[in-house]
Each structure stands twice: as C-alpha cells, then as structure tokens.
Amino acid sequence: MEHLIRYIIDNDILVYAVMALIPLFLWVLPYALFAVWMERKVSAHMQDRLGPMRVGGWHGWAQTLADILKLIQKEDIVPTAADKKLHMLAPFVVFIGSYAAFATIPFSSAYIGSNLNLGLFYIIAVSSLVVVGILMAGWSSNNKWSLFGAMRSAAQIVSYEIPTVLALLAVVMIAGTLNLQDINTMQGGWFWNWFIFKKFPFIFIAFGIYFVASLAETNRTPFDIPEAESELVAGYHTEYSGMKFALFFLAEYANMFAVSAIGSTVFLGGWNSPFGNFLGGPIWGVFWFLSKGMFFVFVQMWLRWTLPRMRVDQLMYISWKVLTPWAFVCVLAVGAWMMM
Amino acid sequence: MTQYFNDIFKSVWTVLIGMRITFRHLFTPAVTIQYPDVKLKLPERARNRLYVNMDDCIGCFQCDMACPVDCFNIETIKALPTDDLGVTSTGQKKKLWVTKFDIDIAKCCYCGLCVYPCPTECIKMTDVYEFSEFNRNNLIYNYISMTPKEVEDVKVKAAEYEKEQTAKKAAAAAAAAAAKAAQPPTAAATPGTPAAAPGVVPPATAANVAPKPPAAPAPPQTPPQTPPTPEKS
Amino acid sequence: MPATLLEQVKTSTGRALRSEEMIINMGPQHPSTHGVLRLELVVDGEIVVDVIPHIGYLHRCFEKHSEAMTNYQQVIPYCDRMDYLASMNMDWAYALAVEKLLAIKVPDRVEYIRVIMGELQRIASHLIALGTYGLDVGAFTPFLFMFRDRERILDLFEMTCGARLLYNYIWVGGLSHDIPPGFIDKAKAFCKYFRPNIKECNDLLTYNEIFIKRTANVGILPKDVAIDYACSGPMLRGSGVDFDLRRDDPYSIYDKFDWKPQIGTGEVGTVGDCWDRYMVRVREMEQSLNIIEQALDMIPEGEIASAIPKRIRPNPGEVYVRSESPRGEIGFYVVSDGSGTPYRVKARAPAFVNLAVAPEICRGYMIADVVAIVGSVDIVLGEVDR
Numbered sequence: 001m002e003h004l005i006r007y008i009i010d011n012d013i014l015v016y017a018v019m020a021l022i023p024l025f026l027w028v029l030p031y032a033l034f035a036v037w038m039e040r041k042v043s044a045h046m047q048d049r050l051g052p053m054r055v056g057g058w059h060g061w062a063q064t065l066a067d068i069l070k071l072i073q074k075e076d077i078v079p080t081a082a083d084k085k086l087h088m089l090a091p092f093v094v095f096i097g098s099y100a101a102f103a104t105i106p107f108s109s110a111y112i113g114s115n116l117n118l119g120l121f122y123i124i125a126v127s128s129l130v131v132v133g134i135l136m137a138g139w140s141s142n143n144k145w146s147l148f149g150a151m152r153s154a155a156q157i158v159s160y161e162i163p164t165v166l167a168l169l170a171v172v173m174i175a176g177t178l179n180l181q182d183i184n185t186m187q188g189g190w191f192w193n194w195f196i197f198k199k200f201p202f203i204f205i206a207f208g209i210y211f212v213a214s215l216a217e218t219n220r221t222p223f224d225i226p227e228a229e230s231e232l233v234a235g236y237h238t239e240y241s242g243m244k245f246a247l248f249f250l251a252e253y254a255n256m257f258a259v260s261a262i263g264s265t266v267f268l269g270g271w272n273s274p275f276g277n278f279l280g281g282p283i284w285g286v287f288w289f290l291s292k293g294m295f296f297v298f299v300q301m302w303l304r305w306t307l308p309r310m311r312v313d314q315l316m317y318i319s320w321k322v323l324t325p326w327a328f329v330c331v332l333a334v335g336a337w338m339m340m
Numbered sequence: 341m342t343q344y345f346n347d348i349f350k351s352v353w354t355v356l357i358g359m360r361i362t363f364r365h366l367f368t369p370a371v372t373i374q375y376p377d378v379k380l381k382l383p384e385r386a387r388n389r390l391y392v393n394m395d396d397c398i399g400c401f402q403c404d405m406a407c408p409v410d411c412f413n414i415e416t417i418k419a420l421p422t423d424d425l426g427v428t429s430t431g432q433k434k435k436l437w438v439t440k441f442d443i444d445i446a447k448c449c450y451c452g453l454c455v456y457p458c459p460t461e462c463i464k465m466t467d468v469y470e471f472s473e474f475n476r477n478n479l480i481y482n483y484i485s486m487t488p489k490e491v492e493d494v495k496v497k498a499a500e501y502e503k504e505q506t507a508k509k510a511a512a513a514a515a516a517a518a519a520k521a522a523q524p525p526t527a528a529a530t531p532g533t534p535a536a537a538p539g540v541v542p543p544a545t546a547a548n549v550a551p552k553p554p555a556a557p558a559p560p561q562t563p564p565q566t567p568p569t570p571e572k573s
Numbered sequence: 574m575p576a577t578l579l580e581q582v583k584t585s586t587g588r589a590l591r592s593e594e595m596i597i598n599m600g601p602q603h604p605s606t607h608g609v610l611r612l613e614l615v616v617d618g619e620i621v622v623d624v625i626p627h628i629g630y631l632h633r634c635f636e637k638h639s640e641a642m643t644n645y646q647q648v649i650p651y652c653d654r655m656d657y658l659a660s661m662n663m664d665w666a667y668a669l670a671v672e673k674l675l676a677i678k679v680p681d682r683v684e685y686i687r688v689i690m691g692e693l694q695r696i697a698s699h700l701i702a703l704g705t706y707g708l709d710v711g712a713f714t715p716f717l718f719m720f721r722d723r724e725r726i727l728d729l730f731e732m733t734c735g736a737r738l739l740y741n742y743i744w745v746g747g748l749s750h751d752i753p754p755g756f757i758d759k760a761k762a763f764c765k766y767f768r769p770n771i772k773e774c775n776d777l778l779t780y781n782e783i784f785i786k787r788t789a790n791v792g793i794l795p796k797d798v799a800i801d802y803a804c805s806g807p808m809l810r811g812s813g814v815d816f817d818l819r820r821d822d823p824y825s826i827y828d829k830f831d832w833k834p835q836i837g838t839g840e841v842g843t844v845g846d847c848w849d850r851y852m853v854r855v856r857e858m859e860q861s862l863n864i865i866e867q868a869l870d871m872i873p874e875g876e877i878a879s880a881i882p883k884r885i886r887p888n889p890g891e892v893y894v895r896s897e898s899p900r901g902e903i904g905f906y907v908v909s910d911g912s913g914t915p916y917r918v919k920a921r922a923p924a925f926v927n928l929a930v931a932p933e934i935c936r937g938y939m940i941a942d943v944v945a946i947v948g949s950v951d952i953v954l955g956e957v958d959r
Contacts, residue, residue, distance in 0.1 A: 042366070043713070043714075044370070045365070045366045045367075045370065046362045046363075046365050046366050046714055047365070047713070047714050047717035047718065048365055048368060048369075048370050048371045048372070048717065048718070048721055049370050049371075049372045049717065050370045050372055050374065053374055054374075144595065144597050145597070148619075148940070221711060222711070222783055224711070225941070228711060228941070229604050229605075230604055230605035230708060230709050230710070230711060230944050231605065231940055231941050231944050232940075233603060233604060302359060302362060302363070303355075303359070305362055305713060305714050306355070306358040306359050306361075306362045306712075306714060306777070307355060307358060307711070307712060307781065307783055308707065308710040308711040308712035308778070308781060308783050308784045308787060309710060309711025309712075309783075309787075309941075310783060310786075310787070311786075311787055311939060311941045311942065312619055312939065312941065313619075313939065314786055314787075322348060347782065350782045351782040351783065353782075354780060354781045354782045354783075355781070355782070355783075357776050357777075357780075357781075358776070358777050358778075358781055361773060361776055361777045362714055362777070365714075365718075371721050371724075382731075383731055383732040383735065383753070384732075384753075385731075385732065385733070385734060385735035385750060385753070386731065386735045387734070387735035387736050405643060406646075406647070407647075408642060408647035408648075408650050408651065409650075449650050449654075449739070450736065450739070451649070451650035451653075451739070451741040452735065452736075452741060452749070453646065453647065453650065453741065456749075465735065
C-alpha cells in the first residue's frame with residue numbers, strides 16, 4: 001500500500017499524510033455515520049419501534065448525514081464561565097486519542113498505517129490520551145455535572161486499563177511480539193488457530209475480560225456512568241454543542257470500533273479468513289477484519305439496549321475485584337503453561 | 341467466597357437472558373406506525389376538536405355554563421317578533437340571533453362537558469386532532485354564520501326595536517319616563533360605531549376576544565381549514 | 574457517615590485535609606427528576622449528605638379552582654390533571670367524595686365498570702412507574718416495552734370515553750359513557766396478552782443482576798419510618814406494612830373479588846429497599862389483572878346513568894373519602910355550604926406525602942442512588958404540586 005502511494009505521490013511528508021488519512025476518510029467517518037444509524041436502528045428494532053425511516057428514503061439511511069449537517073450549522077455555544085481554550089481543545093484531544101489508535105491496526109495484510117514493533121503497546125499508550133481530553137472537557141466547562149462526569153470517566157478509564165492490558169498481555173506472551181501484523185499472521189489458517197482457542201480456557205477468559213473492560217473504556221452501557229444521562233445530564237459533554245459535540249460523538253464511535261478491532265485482531269485472527277484460504281487474500285482480509293470488528297460493535301450496541309447502568313462504586317468493584325484478579329490468573333496460568 | 345462466584349455467575353447469566361430477549365425483539369415487527377403517512381382510525385367516541393353546527397344552535401348558553409375553563413364567548417340578541425329564524429333539526433324554534441359564538445380552542449381542555457347539556461345536540465367533539473397554528477389567535481374559532489354586516493343590522497334593528505318598545509312604553513307612561521328612554525339602552529347601538537365593510541379581512545384582526553363588542557366586528561371566520569366564506573359556516 | 578471518614582484523611586504534617594461539600598441542583602430541568610421536581614443535593618464527592626426537594630413548579634391552584642367552578646361536575650376535569658397518569662383513580666376518588674356528600678348509591682354495573690377502569694389505570698400507571706424506573710437506572714428498552722403495553726390500555730380507555738389521558742369518565746353518580754360493544758372481549762384479550770409480558774419484563778429488568786445490585790439495599794425505608802411519614806400505597810407496602818385501602822377500608826365492590834395486597838419481602842436485599850417497592854408494583858399489576866378478569870366475568874347488565882343527579886346541590890356538610898390510587902391514599906375532603914359549588918375541596922395527594930420521606934432515605938447514598946430512590950417513590954408532579 002505504501003509503495004502504491006509512493007508511486008503516485010513523490011513527497012515523503014505527503015505520503016505519510018495520505019497514509020494517515022486513509023483510515024479516517026475511507027473508514028472511520030463512513031463507519032461513524034453508519035454506526036450511528038445502525039445504533040438507532042438496532043435500538044429501535046429491539047424496542048419494537050421503527051427508528052429513522054424518512055430521511056433518504058430506504059430506512060432513513062441518510063439520517064446521520066442530515067444530523068451532521070444540522071450540527072455543522074448549529075451555533076457553537078461556549079459558556080461564559082468556561083475556560084475557553086481548554087473547552088475548545090478538549091474534543092479534538094479526545095478525537096485524536098481515539099483516532100491515533102487506528103495507526104497500528106492492520107486492516108489487511110497489505111494495509112497498516114504504521115507497522116510498529118510496539119504496535120499494541122502504542123495503542124494502549126495513545127488511547128490513554130482520551131482521558132486527558134475528557135478531563136479537559138469536564139473541567140473547562142465549569143459545570144458541576146461535567147466535572148462529575150470527567151472525574152468518573154478518569155477514574156473509570158484508568159482502572160479499566162489494567163484488566164485490558166493484562167488480558168492482552170496473555171496473548172502477547174503466546175505470540176511473543178507486540179507487532180499486530182505479526183500477531184495476525186500467526187493466527188493464519190482455520191479458525192482454531194485463533195488465539196482465543198489457544199491455551200483453553202485461559203485466553204478465552206482473557207477475551208471475556210478484554211471485552212468487558214473495553215466496554216468500560218469506551219464508556220458504553222453498562223459502564224456509561226461518565227455520561228449517564230439520568231444522573232449527570234450528559235456528563236463531560238453537557239456544555240458542548242454543534243460540531244464539538246459531534247466530535248465527542250465521533251470519538252466515541254471511533255473508539256468503539258478501535259477496541260473491537262483490537263479485540264478481533266488479537267484474539268480472533270484479525271483479517272484472517274476463518275476457513276483457511278477460503279476467501280483469503282488482502283482484499284477479502286479487509287472484509288473479514290471489518291466484519292469481525294462490526295460484529296463486536298453490534299454486540300456493544302446490543303448490550304447497551306439490554307442492560308441497566310452500574311453505579312460508580314460497583315464499577316470499581318468489578319474492575320479491581322473481579323476483572324483484574326482474573327486477568328492476573330490468566331496471565332499467570334498462560335505463563336505457567338508456556339514454561340511447561 | 342461463594343457469594344463472589346455466585347454474583348459473577350448470576351451477572352453473566354442474567355445478562356445473557358436479557359440479551360436473548362432483546363435479540364428476539366430485534367425480529368418482531370414494530371408496533372409503531374409512521375404517523376403522518378399512516379394514521380390510526382380513531383374510535384367513534386374520540387374527543388378532539390369541538391364542532392358547532394350553528395344551524396341548530398339556539399343560543400341557550402348551556403355549553404358556556406358547563407365549560408370549566410370558560411373557552412366560550414357567546415353573544416345573542418333577541419329576535420324581533422317579525423324575524424323568522426327557523427327551527428332546529430330537533431324541532432325547536434330559534435328565538436335568538438347568535439351574533440357571536442367563539443370557542444378559544446387553545447383554552448379548551450377536551451373534557452366534553454359542553455356536549456352533554458346541549459338541548460339540540462349541535463355542539464360535539466369530532467375526531468379532528470391536527471389543527472396546530474403558528475398564531476394563537478387563529479385558534480379562536482368563530483362559528484357564527486352571519487356576516488359582520490348582518491350582525492350589525494341585527495344589532496341596529498334590535499336597538500331600534502328596543503327603542504320603539506321603550507318609546508311606546510314611555511308614551512304610555514309618565515313624561516319623566518319618556519325623557520329617560522331617549523338614551524339608547526344597549527351599548528352596541530352607540531351612535532358613531534362604523535359598520536364594518538363586508539368582505540375578507542386578514543384573520544389577525546379576528547383576534548379580539550374582549551367581552552365587549554369589538555369596534556370592528558370580527559370577520560366571519562370558519563374553522564381555519566376551510567377558506568373564509570361569508571355564507572357558509 | 575462519609576464526613577467522619579474524611580476527617581481521618583490527614584496530610585503528612587498531620588493536618589486534616591480540608592474538604593467542602595458541594596451543592597448541586599438536580600432539576601427542574603434534569604433528565605431524571607420526574608417532571609419538574611427540583612432537588613438540591615448537598616454532596617460530598619459522590620456521596621449525598623442531604624437532599625432538599627423544592628416543589629411548586631407545577632402548582633395550578635387545583636383547590637382554589639374547585640371553589641370557583643359553577644358546579645361540582647366541573648371539578649372532575651381538574652381532578653384528571655392532578656395525577657395525570659392515574660386520572661381514572663383521581664376522578665373516582667372525587668366522585669366517591671361527592672357521592673358520599675349526596676348520599677347516592679350508584680348502580681351495580683357502574684361499580685363494576687369503575688373497578689375495571691380503576692384497575693386498568695393502576696396497571697397503566699404502574700407500567701409508567703416501572704418503565705421510568707428502568708430508565709432511571711439506565712435501562713432503556715424495558716421502558717419502551719412497558720409503554721407499548723400501556724398504549725393498549727389507553728386504547729381501551731379511548732374507545733370507552735374518547736380520551737387517552739384525561740378521561741373525565743367517572744362522574745358523580747355514574748359514568749360519562751357505558752362501555753362500548755366489544756370492550757369486554759378486548760379487555761380480556763389484553764389480560765391474556767399482558768401476563769407473559771410481565772414475565773418478560775421481569776426477565777429483562779427485575780431479575781437482572783445489575784438492576785438488583787443497583788436497587789437492593791438502596792433507599793431502605795423501615796416500617797416505622799414509613800408509618801411515621803404517613804407513606805401510603807406501594808411505598809408503604811414495600812416496607813412490609815400490609816395495608817391496602819381496597820381491603821382495609823373497602824370502597825366500591827373490592828370485597829367481592831379474590832385478590833391479595835402485595836407487600837415487600839426483602840427477597841434480594843432488605844425489606845423496604847428500592848427493589849421491594851419496585852417489585853410490589855410488579856406484583857400489584859398481576860393482582861389487578863386478577864381483579865379485572867373477575868370483574869369482566871361478573872359484570873351485570875344495567876343502566877349507568879340512573880344515579881347521575883340532574884343538579885348537584887348537597888346539603889351543608891363535609892366529608893373526607895379516601896381510596897387507593899396507584900400511588901397510595903388519595904383522599905378528597907369536600908365541604909359543601911349548600912350551594913351548587915363546593916365550598917372547599919382539599920386533596921390529600923399520595924405522591925406529595927410520599928415525597929416527604931425521600932430526603933430521609935436518600936442521605937448517605939450516592940448521586941446515582943438518589944435518582945434510583947426518587948424514581949422508586951414514583952411521584953407525579955401534577956399531583957405533588959396540584
């Protein structure tokens with residue numbers, strides 16, 4: 001892919017800029033538009049409703065486009081007492097944090113933004129940037145509800161990073177590498193080669209832990225307490241409107257896909273076809289990768305429209321007393337198994 | 341310790357049960373309809389916008405008295421013995437000119453209490469429920485079938501008749517009483533009130549809800565869906 | 574208490590860390606404060622030190638209005654608007670009061686129809702209470718499932734009296750309409766349709782472990798406190814007090830049916846917690862279904878308007894009549910001076926009285942719990958403020 005772009009553009013900086021923007025324009029933005037529509041449709045049908053039906057004709061497919069147009073036109077309201085610079089910066093930081101994770105996610109055997117040796121580590125590190133953005137948003141809004149949301153969010157994301165990382169660590173121990181492209185290549189062939197079925201049941205449990213923790217990291221129900229609308233109005237983005245609000249929204253959906261993509265890459269073979277060489281290759285690889293990712297995005301939505309919300313102390317309980325110890329158990333067990 | 345494992349197991353299990361239910365509902369047909377395109381048929385007894393059949397109204401004020409929110413504004417003038425107002429469909433003879441029958445539908449609380457006492461069953465609740473307006477004044481529905489000119493004529497005639505009657509009485513009575521009768525008894529017949537030009541006046545001027553007769557009588561305004569025609573209500 | 578906990582937090586020099594309580598306004602424009610209730614929360618971090626409810630944003634002078642009406646009948650549309658989720662029960666309570674003042678006995682058929690309507694309304698009202706409660710703790714889907722079922726009840730009401738929310742159906746001495754043809758079959762079909770849905774909602778929400786963890790042992794209202802604060806309805810029964818006006822001060826014909834008042838049992842937590850109050854409502858819906866089914870089978874033929882007085886002009890006197898609305902004891906105190914207008918109408922609103930206990934049971938819990946507790950009180954601001 002890089003060679004192809006190099007062939008077209010003869011400028012190093014431009015090549016990297018194009019490389020970096022490909023996932024944004026080819027996938028993240030269309031995906032976010034689609035996912036918001038899908039969330040609405042999924043929720044609607046789960047609740048015996050129809051959801052958006054008018055805009056664009058067929059099942060209201062253009063509803064999110066219309067919403068984005070509306071949001072662009074909206075007045076950008078900044079509260080008088082807000083810290084204006086931080087208030088303006090926060091949504092961008094949040095979006096950068098979640099988008100930067102896409103840099104090392106392999107979309108196919110032929111396309112990865114940056115084939116880092118420390119790919120997984122980089123993702124974990126860079127997605128922590130989101131916390132900074134959320135804290136900035138909550139603090140600068142100068143609103144008590146926003147502040148509550150930000151504090152909750154910071155506590156939540158920091159706590160849940162530990163089980164996430166430990167669960168991923170179990171796989172990394174088997175793979176012996178942090179390079180996501182290599183991790184993918186190792187899972188080639190039929191689906192029983194996927195890491196999730198290795199060292200049964202420890203990696204399987206690790207995957208469960210990863211999935212639950214990733215829900216919390218993306219602030220999805222049942223862990224959506226930072227933006228719990230029935231308690232905190234809208235949490236850290238209470239005071240945002242227009243495009244800045246849309247950026248938070250976009251970041252949330254980008255994040256949803258990012259964690260699903262990492263989960264499917266690390267545990268479920270990423271761009272590998274589940275059936276050996278059937279529909280293999282780089283082009284179909286994109287298809288498999290995206291469908292695995294989208295499946296988990298769907299599961300996230302499914303959970304959201306099924307479950308009530310946790311309370312903030314229960315959230316911490318789950319992280320520190322359930323997920324983290326079990327993640328340690330997995331890591332230890334896998335380690336012991338490897339030594340045997 | 342058992343509690344700990346039990347909690348984990350129960351959480352996972354009940355979450356799965358919940359997910360099964362929501363998944364099943366993903367494929368059940370929706371119960372909602374697409375409202376402006378598809379409309380439910382309202383039952384026969386639906387209580388929505390009021391409708392008054394003025395042909396049958398005898399101006400008895402029963403509905404006004406029953407209304408808990410005073411959304412009626414009715415005025416009547418006694419018909420002259422020479423006038424024939426016809427009979428209602430229930431066979432009652434009409435004895436009053438109904439010169440004003442306004443319902444402020446914005447005030448109406450759709451309780452239906454006005455419907456029951458009506459002796460001629462001319463006021464009823466229909467199944468029309470889409471009548472939002474940009475201007476609140478358009479929600480004052482004017483039901484009378486008379487043009488402003490007719491109203492004015494009736495008023496003048498009634499005043500004249502009244503005058504005649506008083507004059508007759510005065511002639512029969514003492515001279516002091518006759519002097520008193522020189523003053524017009526009704527405010528409506530105050531000299532100098534211009535008769536409103538018949539024809540279509542912009543609806544905004546129909547806004548006058550003051551209890552006293554308006555300086556320019558309200559133009560005939562049928563419920564807003566139909567164009568204002570002076571002949572028909 | 575959290576305040577003492579914080580006092581122990583010292584810096585390395587031995588000075589206690591200074592911490593301040595924060596005052597937050599929850600409402601009247603807050604997504605979860607049920608109408609226009611405003612709660613002033615004094616919080617210490619996430620922990621609520623005190624709750625001060627402020628009411629009155631929806632005050633409409635119901636009682637004064639009643640005195641200004643031209644007759645007794647005109648008060649009923651205003652009663653509708655008190656507890657707008659249980660208009661039938663409000664109308665019924667007022668009608669009972671005026672009937673007692675007039676010493677009218679209503680025909681049997683009217684009594685049966687009133688019971689059916691009252692119990693359908695109880696189900697509809699509880700559906701809202703449970704659905705919005707689910708919403709308060711973050712579950713959206715059960716809310717819409719319950720609304721879906723409520724709509725079917727409203728359809729029944731609409732075909733009977735023409736209105737979906739504010740019925741003006743139960744009149745002094747009778748009803749505005751007889752039930753339409755086909756109503757009994759439709760009501761029976763509804764009962765049959767609704768029973769599995771209660772189970773489904775139980776599976777989806779009631780027995781969900783997260784929901785249990787959110788509501789069990791939260792907002793515990795002990796028996797004695799509930800009685801001291803004059804709580805009534807599911808609030809009182811949730812605390813384990815077996816008291817239901819339909820059985821203990823029977824009005825209308827409730828003694829003819831086979832049903833049981835439900836009380837909180839502390840199945841998953843302590844007696845009197847939010848989950849118990851929630852569960853009492855779920856079980857009351859089942860009992861209401863029992864009553865409706867029996868009443869539909871037993872309903873006699875007859876005239877419905879025979880007892881409606883042409884002109885309501887009670888002798889001077891006063892009367893207090895109470896009945897069981899979905900939220901508790903709704904009582905009307907009506908004073909007549911012998912004219913056609915009530916001299917005084919005072920409503921004892923259950924939600925208003927129940928709300929008074931909310932601060933008592935909110936202290937020491939978290940902000941998220943306050944939402945859950947206030948939700949479990951099930952207030953309707955139209956009734957609290959009147």
